[in-house]
């Protein structure tokens with residue numbers, strides 16, 4: 419993948435595949451069981467929002483939650499990718515938020531409906547610049563942090579993922595062809611919580627990448 423701008427990979431990337439409950443403590447904090455296989459959902463690429471723009475609270479949402487996540491940017495198209503070859507398909511990494519209308523998600527969960535609206539609304543995927551593989555040599559052991567108005571809310575490590583990055587790429591690619599520019603969101607560590615209008619979110623991957631978004 420040659421591009422390092424978000425606009426470019428938004429053009430290239432056809433999908434965002436997100437993984438739910440990939441950290442035990444996060445599954446527990448929302449009263450959910452620890453999954454025995456990855457829980458997958460899709461976010462549309464229209465959910466991307468880049469730095470300099472604001473996160474918007476979607477209509478009727480009374481509880482918009484932050485979820486900081488490590489994103490994997492696919493660099494080479496493939497399906498039926500083995501865990502051993504997974505690294506060949508990684509083009510880089512990216513810091514992202516999986517903004518979630520928690521009340522709308524809870525309502526959908528109760529009715530057995532999909533999470534699409536709660537997870538896929540415009541601006542639900544704030545995203546940073548692509549990080550090269552060289553700049554993140556150890557993605558499976560890096561700190562993911564998030565502050566709201568300067569106060570730390572999330573501070574987890576990717577070593578606590580239930581399903582590893584190679585496993586996720588292999589598992590997802592059994593079902594969905596992963597195309598260049600697609601992004602896999604690998605799930606959020608514990609500490610999720612609400613944000614309100616006017617709040618400022620700072621998040622980062624260790625000291626390697628960080629960004630700031632305001633909620634409007």
Ligand SMILES: O=C([O-])CC(=O)C(=O)O
Pocket residue numbers: 436437438439440441444448485516518523604605606
């Ligand atoms: O909404 C949830 O809790 C599932 C999810 O996206 C995550 O664990 O990152």
Ligand SMILES: [Mg+2]
Pocket residue numbers: 436437438485487516605606
């Ligand atoms: Mg998430």
